[in-house]
Amino acid sequence: MYRTHTCGELNLRHSGNEVTLSGWVQRSRDHGGMTFIDLRDRYGITQLVFDMETNGELCREARKLGREFVIRVEGTVRERSNKNPKMATGDIEIDVRMLWVLNASLLPPFTIEDETDGGEELRMKFRYLDLRRNKMKKNLELRHRMAGEIRKYLDKQSFIEIETPVMIKSTPEGARDFVVPSRMNQGEFYALPQSPQIFKQLLMVAGYDRYFQIVKCFRDEDLRADRQPEFTQVDCEMSFAGQEDVLNTFEGLAKHLFQEIKNIDFNGPFPRITFKDAMDRYGTDKPDIRFRMEITELKEFTRGHNFQVFDDAEYVGAICAENCAGYTRKQIDKLTDFVKRPQIGAKGMVWVKYNEDGTIKSSVDKFYDEAALHKWIGACGARQGDLVLIMAGERIATQEALSELRLEMGRQLDLVMEGDFAPLWVVDFPLFEWDQETGRFYAKHHPFTSPRPEDIALLDSDPASVRANAYDLVINGVEIGGGSVRIHNKDLQGKMFEKLGFTHEQAKEQFGFLMEAFRYGAPPHAGVAFGFDRWVAVFAGSDSIRDVIAFPKNNSGRDLMIDSPSSISHEQLQELRLKIDDTGNDK
């Protein structure tokens, strides 16, 4: 037997017990005639003691053990003279009688501690060592518990988890598919699902009125910081349900998770905000409402002062940073640099200081007198001591820049309390998004999203203004999930495809089976999908989903540990009837 107990469970009640433990050597200290070893496993750390006086040979063996050696020991639990109240096992130690080395270890390339000295790349290459760190262990345990609570809640609500296929069909709407060549059907390919969207709708047609699945999805995108080519989705769909049903059911899920995992009790309903309001007030469709500092539109107050920049701008907006009137020139310059970074791309920033003494100073004093500036200050609700920051330009782009500036000020002013959570629903998204480059509309959510019934008449006359029955759940400025009421009517679905520029043939080829299914009694249905990695990261207080994925890929889609992707054998290529085409030009 390798162990009678784990390294996390022994305490004074076990005093005098003979125990066997197994684990890793976390650290080792020699104190005069004694050697102390911290033995670590998944459950904790237990102190082992070797006494040179009573058993010199064993103690000498113990002194040869390096960090991360795997050992098994037998000994007696005894009270520590020097207790450590911070550790669950801090009251006891093991007086070791026997020691076996189960496996040796080379010196790890970085320290296995809460704060490691390993860089990102090294940690990824030796992920199995990185995962030994307490922080990673806590994250993966959190992930496990969250998945468990999601399943528990949904099961109680009569949802049934149904596995949908991973090898499906390429549908080139949306992001790029990963494809899988078929050996048995040569020249043909499967695709990995970007989501089980079509299958869950087919399950609704099949009568499984409450479906969910925690499932891997795949997108062949150029990776940004918080994207992974494979990611996990909590995918859900309901029949005989509208937007209100979905929002209530999944607000219940979110509250259940807050309660069970974070021990936070949300009393009232989550706030709801329309997409338009979110853009106007926060400059983003995923506002972080843990702090206010809302955006104020100032265009009407800026006219008629011959300030060309504002007069030419479609939009002028401001945020008010409380108690920042004392910002130095240098601090303000830094903020200007911040908004001018290519990621944000603003041309500049105007500021107004409403000083403690009631005076006003601005970077546009030449154009606007104090009376004019007082109107801005009043609109923004600024008080003496506040700093108003203003940007102008094309509406959406400027709102987005103001949003980034708002978040930056939130960070600088420490407006967010650790452990604070602010969930909300964003609703009434536009149905379509115009793409300048291809000169056509794309589905903002996806092509199966239903327009709001009162906006259907606008589909032909003014598609850009049609609102969708679509909604997002946002927590702390992170889009945790989104969904929509689906179209269940064959004719309306056909109209959508037409508006999206599909010919009848294209629609039929790509989605024919769904259109066909809709001819056999499709119920009204609606659904939502949550980004599980993101949700876990938000609960873990982590900025990167890589911290909550056991074996993530890097920004080039590589797994540095197993060195993948990699070349495959000539025989494999031949069996698949594929050739690598190295004649093409670089794109």
Next chain:
Amino acid sequence: MYRTHTCGELNLRHSGNEVTLSGWVQRSRDHGGMTFIDLRDRYGITQLVFDMETNGELCREARKLGREFVIRVEGTVRERSNKNPKMATGDIEIDVRMLWVLNASLLPPFTIEDETDGGEELRMKFRYLDLRRNKMKKNLELRHRMAGEIRKYLDKQSFIEIETPVMIKSTPEGARDFVVPSRMNQGEFYALPQSPQIFKQLLMVAGYDRYFQIVKCFRDEDLRADRQPEFTQVDCEMSFAGQEDVLNTFEGLAKHLFQEIKNIDFNGPFPRITFKDAMDRYGTDKPDIRFRMEITELKEFTRGHNFQVFDDAEYVGAICAENCAGYTRKQIDKLTDFVKRPQIGAKGMVWVKYNEDGTIKSSVDKFYDEAALHKWIGACGARQGDLVLIMAGERIATQEALSELRLEMGRQLDLVMEGDFAPLWVVDFPLFEWDQETGRFYAKHHPFTSPRPEDIALLDSDPASVRANAYDLVINGVEIGGGSVRIHNKDLQGKMFEKLGFTHEQAKEQFGFLMEAFRYGAPPHAGVAFGFDRWVAVFAGSDSIRDVIAFPKNNSGRDLMIDSPSSISHEQLQELRLKIDDTGNDK
């Protein structure tokens, strides 16, 4: 609101209540002045009544509804005059006041009933209709419940579910990999995992001593009846654990499932049998022990009678079919045809009838007198009235043929009670399997399986006789799962690769990261993986895993519903730098 209740929950206690229901028209009957409609949803069927006398217009509307129309109704619950005790809702009906058609339906191509008239191909093409059938619904609900109980049990045992990646690296040992071309790393490929084997071993190195995952796995094999290119595995691994720990833990899991799902309480431990005994007694490593009819080796009793067939045979074995001495010539000929089928491939079959009156008659009377045949009968434990069936030839092939014959006799004689379950462990598998074609040893389980310590010395001298610390769980003749104690020692792992014919370089290229990981303190570990689809099928009493998979593929790996795999666009191929090679010869 679409509904106040489901179609499965109303009873006499709701009499007089105003309710709203939504669902599908299962069937419709006109009785004089009344129209009765069975409304179906996932939860059951409720009878709707339309009365021509009180509301002629509505009744005429109802008569227009076709099968599988989706409707919503409002009405009053009332007691039925004609109760149906077989239905949960059989005491009541709905006196309908309002009716909305939510969606029409074409006439389905097959009937949506327990016994359908749809052939396999039609059912697959219209899977969303097939899934409306009660049997399929029960199967998917069973699957959901089994997954839930597996998670509940393992969570209680401190197992943590960790997701391992789906896009990994091709390791051409074992079955063929499905591969995924990488766009960002051109000319390189990911592979879909045949199992998370290597990742779960890395998780053990990382210290997650009890891991599990219910996970999709992929094998590009030529498909047989009960194979799918993607299938679901319950994948498990434990550290600081040996074979006994694994067997006890997962016998506990199996008992939990039997108890919770099938309401069967297994008192004692599951039987265990060695691979060798399983072959000798049942002719297979996955014996169905719901009935006995064990195989008896007869070689020693057949010598010296100049019967060339037996004298030349490496092996002679028999089964005893109780009370079958009365089998006619025709019945016996049919059995002979059965074992001569190419799938079994026996050359013939010898029979001995031990008649009710104590006389003996055999197909080899010319060579064996009654005294000789009595020895056979005695060895087989045959009693008066029994029929002994004998086959001879190469040992393994003949045992396997006898196994098929045994199963066929079990079916003919109805020896298996419906709802009967007989689990057992098969242990002590051989470590290697010799492959005639390539002239090398292959790992019987996989290359990471540990030999039994007492057999390590034989690795060089007699590899074929080395037994592995490997085990299978078998239920009703179906291999539900298998696993092994793993090698955690770098040197022993190196020796295994050598025996399997890997050069040092090949081993390093394919498994280098695992070998490397083993240098940093790998704990002793062992694991098991269960075929989830098969386990659900066995519990569902179904012969085919297709009956417990929502969207299976056919024997050519095609999904007939979505028509996949399919060709992809020229642009997609170009982005991946791939060319279809149509110059090759057919294989």
